[in-house]
Amino acid sequence: MNALWIDFVNSDWRDYRGSGRRQDRLEDPQWLRKFRREWGLDGIDPRRPEHHLSLSRLRSLLQGIVGSIVAGAPPRQRDLAALNRWLSARPVRSRLSSERGQFRLQLVPTARGLDAVCFAIAASFAEFLVEGDLSRLRTCDNADCGWVFYDRTKSRTRRWCGDACGNLIKVREFRERRKRKSKS
Numbered sequence: 001m002n003a004l005w006i007d008f009v010n011s012d013w014r015d016y017r018g019s020g021r022r023q024d025r026l027e028d029p030q031w032l033r034k035f036r037r038e039w040g041l042d043g044i045d046p047r048r049p050e051h052h053l054s055l056s057r058l059r060s061l062l063q064g065i066v067g068s069i070v071a072g073a074p075p076r077q078r079d080l081a082a083l084n085r086w087l088s089a090r091p092v093r094s095r096l097s098s099e100r101g102q103f104r105l106q107l108v109p110t111a112r113g114l115d116a117v118c119f120a121i122a123a124s125f126a127e128f129l130v131e132g133d134l135s136r137l138r139t140c141d142n143a144d145c146g147w148v149f150y151d152r153t154k155s156r157t158r159r160w161c162g163d164a165c166g167n168l169i170k171v172r173e174f175r176e177r178r179k180r181k182s183k184s
């Protein structure tokens with residue numbers, strides 16, 4: 001699932017090869033340009049401290065709730081309360097759309113700026129909580145990566161965010177097996 005909120009949460013990038021390097025992609029102008037264009041979000045400038053602070057807080061909150069869901073636990077009440085605060089931005093209007101025969105009713109902010117963008121991200125997440133299949137929500141099995149993704153496979157067995165992590169872990173597991181074999 002290509003969702004605004006997943007893209008946003010994954011702006012917290014960690015080097016999947018395990019170097020320990022971490023990058024906040026909100027601070028990467030190129031990433032940010034693409035993110036804003038793709039989701040039609042104007043009005044955020046993470047170079048401004050108050051924007052950066054709000055976006056980081058929202059991201060941590062979503063990461064926390066995802067962590068609970070992936071662990072099979074319900075989200076904490078105070079996290080839901082915090083999410084509701086992000087959802088309380090005004091003014092918003094309802095927009096009905098139709099995609100592949102499915103109707104969707106969405107709340108969209110009519111104002112622009114930081115609050116509207118945070119609202120759009122929080123609303124995208126809330127919509128997922130209501131309509132998505134929570135049992136398909138995953139974080140990458142590569143502990144160095146931890147990216148969030150939605151498992152669309154029929155067998156529900158997807159373990160990695162993408163091929164890069166998948167190949168890396170497969171090679172690692174292969175080497176481990178060979179090492180164990182040569183020891184025994």
Ligand SMILES: [Zn+2]
Nearest residue numbers: 140145161165
């Ligand atoms: Zn990964």
